[in-house]
Amino acid sequence: MVSVSDIASSGTDMTRPGAQIALPVLSVSNLSKTFGGARALRGVSFKVLPGEVHGLLGKNGSGKSTLVKILAGFHAPDAGGGLEFNGETVTLPLKPGDYRRLGMSFVHQNLGLVPSLTVLENLRLVQLTTAKSAFINWPAERAAARAALTRFGLDFDPEQRVDKLTPVERALLAIVRAFEEIEAARAITGKPGLVLLDEPTPFLPAEGVAKLFALVRSIAALGSSVIFISHDIDEVMEITDHITVLRDGEVAGELVTAKATHAQIVEMIVGRHIAASAPRAAIIDRPVFARVENLAGKLLEPSELDVGKGEILGLTGLIGSGYEEVPYLLFGARPCRSGAIAIEGGTRIELSSLDPKGAIDRGFALLPGDRQGASGVDSLPIVDNMFLPDVSRFFKAGRMQNGAMVREAHALGTAFEVRPNDPGLKLSALSGGNAQKVLIARWMNRSPALLLLDEPTQGVDVGTREQIFAALRKAAAEGMSVICASSDAEQLAEICDRVLVFAKGRICNQLSGADVTKDGIAEACYASVSLSGAAHTTPSASVAS
Amino acid sequence: MTDISKPAAASAPINYTRLFERVALLIVWALLIGLFTALLPKSFLNWGNFSIMFASYAPAALLALAIIVPLTAGDYDLSVGATLTLSASMIGVLNVWYDIPIGLVLLIVLATSVVVGLVHALFIIYFRVPSLVVTLGTTSVMSGIVQWMTNSSTIGGIDNALINAVVGYRLFGIPYAFYYALVAAVIMWYVFDYTPLGRRLLFVGRGREVARLNGIAVNRVRLGALLMSAVLSACAGILYAGVLGSADPYSGLNYLLPAFAAAFLGATTIQPGDSTPGVPSWPSTSSPPALPVYP
Numbered sequence: 001m002v003s004v005s006d007i008a009s010s011g012t013d014m015t016r017p018g019a020q021i022a023l024p025v026l027s028v029s030n031l032s033k034t035f036g037g038a039r040a041l042r043g044v045s046f047k048v049l050p051g052e053v054h055g056l057l058g059k060n061g062s063g064k065s066t067l068v069k070i071l072a073g074f075h076a077p078d079a080g081g082g083l084e085f086n087g088e089t090v091t092l093p094l095k096p097g098d099y100r101r102l103g104m105s106f107v108h109q110n111l112g113l114v115p116s117l118t119v120l121e122n123l124r125l126v127q128l129t130t131a132k133s134a135f136i137n138w139p140a141e142r143a144a145a146r147a148a149l150t151r152f153g154l155d156f157d158p159e160q161r162v163d164k165l166t167p168v169e170r171a172l173l174a175i176v177r178a179f180e181e182i183e184a185a186r187a188i189t190g191k192p193g194l195v196l197l198d199e200p201t202p203f204l205p206a207e208g209v210a211k212l213f214a215l216v217r218s219i220a221a222l223g224s225s226v227i228f229i230s231h232d233i234d235e236v237m238e239i240t241d242h243i244t245v246l247r248d249g250e251v252a253g254e255l256v257t258a259k260a261t262h263a264q265i266v267e268m269i270v271g272r273h274i275a276a277s278a279p280r281a282a283i284i285d286r287p288v289f290a291r292v293e294n295l296a297g298k299l300l301e302p303s304e305l306d307v308g309k310g311e312i313l314g315l316t317g318l319i320g321s322g323y324e325e326v327p328y329l330l331f332g333a334r335p336c337r338s339g340a341i342a343i344e345g346g347t348r349i350e351l352s353s354l355d356p357k358g359a360i361d362r363g364f365a366l367l368p369g370d371r372q373g374a375s376g377v378d379s380l381p382i383v384d385n386m387f388l389p390d391v392s393r394f395f396k397a398g399r400m401q402n403g404a405m406v407r408e409a410h411a412l413g414t415a416f417e418v419r420p421n422d423p424g425l426k427l428s429a430l431s432g433g434n435a436q437k438v439l440i441a442r443w444m445n446r447s448p449a450l451l452l453l454d455e456p457t458q459g460v461d462v463g464t465r466e467q468i469f470a471a472l473r474k475a476a477a478e479g480m481s482v483i484c485a486s487s488d489a490e491q492l493a494e495i496c497d498r499v500l501v502f503a504k505g506r507i508c509n510q511l512s513g514a515d516v517t518k519d520g521i522a523e524a525c526y527a528s529v530s531l532s533g534a535a536h537t538t539p540s541a542s543v544a545s
Numbered sequence: 546m547t548d549i550s551k552p553a554a555a556s557a558p559i560n561y562t563r564l565f566e567r568v569a570l571l572i573v574w575a576l577l578i579g580l581f582t583a584l585l586p587k588s589f590l591n592w593g594n595f596s597i598m599f600a601s602y603a604p605a606a607l608l609a610l611a612i613i614v615p616l617t618a619g620d621y622d623l624s625v626g627a628t629l630t631l632s633a634s635m636i637g638v639l640n641v642w643y644d645i646p647i648g649l650v651l652l653i654v655l656a657t658s659v660v661v662g663l664v665h666a667l668f669i670i671y672f673r674v675p676s677l678v679v680t681l682g683t684t685s686v687m688s689g690i691v692q693w694m695t696n697s698s699t700i701g702g703i704d705n706a707l708i709n710a711v712v713g714y715r716l717f718g719i720p721y722a723f724y725y726a727l728v729a730a731v732i733m734w735y736v737f738d739y740t741p742l743g744r745r746l747l748f749v750g751r752g753r754e755v756a757r758l759n760g761i762a763v764n765r766v767r768l769g770a771l772l773m774s775a776v777l778s779a780c781a782g783i784l785y786a787g788v789l790g791s792a793d794p795y796s797g798l799n800y801l802l803p804a805f806a807a808a809f810l811g812a813t814t815i816q817p818g819d820s821t822p823g824v825p826s827w828p829s830t831s832s833p834p835a836l837p838v839y840p
Contacts, residue, residue, distance in 0.1 A: 357760035377752035391741040
């Protein structure tokens, strides 16, 4: 066993110039991937040395997840790329499951644990389900599970159900399991393995992150490598030895962590070039439409914000910063810890007493980010999806006016350029972008006073995005207020009058007027992490400021 | 430019596979009639035989309708067979043994079924126990009550007024029981297809979160569906007592699976192709199958 304190030295030995150059565990060269016409990855090359923690950084859409999916055998890369694992050339594309044979394992953000099974059953899942023997040797399995847990100083009861564990313990368990998997492969090949952690930290408290890092260090100390994907630059600087930054599908740069600065990394992620953004209208002084006080949710700490009449307000931040809760809390769709909203200076409505029905009656509309799970029903016709909140309007003379409904749906479909515009089709017959147009049309047709959006253009093609943006701008010009939560800086820059940046559950920055640019927003998001310690400085944001 | 004034779907080519799926069940039905006619030409194909079949399956038809309501809203009600037996047995016990007038008995039976529905709703909606578990449990409870209430014996001698109203009087040679089921079917078709309530039921069943976020009172809709299912099952029990003229504490449960078969086959007939062939869509999603189902 190696103690945590030994690791730093063994890790840096590998990376110190002049030290014997070890054979990289993973070596990716010239990897590209094209989706349709769009290139998600362009000639990406990088190396991961044995015993190192390698950070992989980049904005949303920079190609990180495409790269992970290629390694997992989920996507086939374009021809011309190469992949070596411990010096052996691996034929591309990888088949699903190949990574396990090579000695790679993945811990995704959802962890992939079965909550209703015990720690033991989760930890030994592969062995328990694929063993060739006719019966399970429970004492041996229990001993193996205990050994794995004690190796990393974790003292869970193997018989504990996973859903009884804290989020931190679950994350640790998933990582131990991933490490056990690569150890099993290592026992066969005798070569170091690779654990890939895909954003394991955003929902963990600080002391949980510390535990997780101790575990990561001890894995590296045992000679295997870890790829650490995160948005949190401070964390990346703390745990990694090397950093590879992706931007727009290309490697923007490689850094030795010890020599890099925070600012340098941000610059590399965001990109230097400040795009000449379209000249913006000066900040317009708008009358306040809705004032929100003391709004708190699961991640969101009590915050205050307001939105002007006809204003499009963007909310953003890194994952886990709490901004994405705001639309749901304001709609009464999720329980809030506290919060009240006042419309046009009227009486305060306690949000805890608001439900979606009440919100709709007050002229609010919510377009959730989970299109299939929360926004529309794929297996039902377009027309029914379009008029779900207004079905009663079509009940005349003792029956639903189905003909009138279809005619109106057709007209609305034409206005919102839904293709194919056949209201009788099921929603699933449409592409993602067209389905989203149907669902936006549902709410815009009601002319809401306040439209709440969560990732309105996720999975939507570029042309459709423009149409959706145009519809939003037009409605805002006519007096509709919009609050749009999004992780897509480009989208926010294009439509928003003002953007609030969140970090660790608080509003930490406000951009308006000429500052609302793609790079400005992205930079503010990454800057927010280091600022968040001093986040109390600007807890509220208002139109007039 | 496409002609936007023309409502869509008219131009779609006729999908013969779809069409066949829709009528397949009717074809099988016709084939079965043909087969039995060929085997038993004299006894099978006559009006008397058909009128008896139409009447004696009326309780099963009503039971299928009872299942469809909560199924559309996304909940299973496996207790419909037990509710039917409970209702029929109560009629026997109260009317024959305690001499309570049949009209009052029927009111008591319907009130009891409302209680059954409320108990289901309490556990399914309030305590969030899966509907399969709850209704299987209440099936056992109700079966126990029936055995205790009837001393496990069949009770004959139910008021003639009920028997006449169910199988005694005939229209076009078919007992009234058939028409009761028919009327219930027509009402349900109207509710599902021509009222906002029907759309809400459908959205609650297919996308509960979608329904909630669109301002539909999901729990109220589910409560209504569970109540409706219990009340319809009680009506099926009343028909059953009338068809038999007695209260049988055992045979009612046998109607459960045929009624479910009818509900599911009905679903595939009206809305064919909802699930990938060989992969029924419903077990994977925890919510029951595709609907609207029209009887």
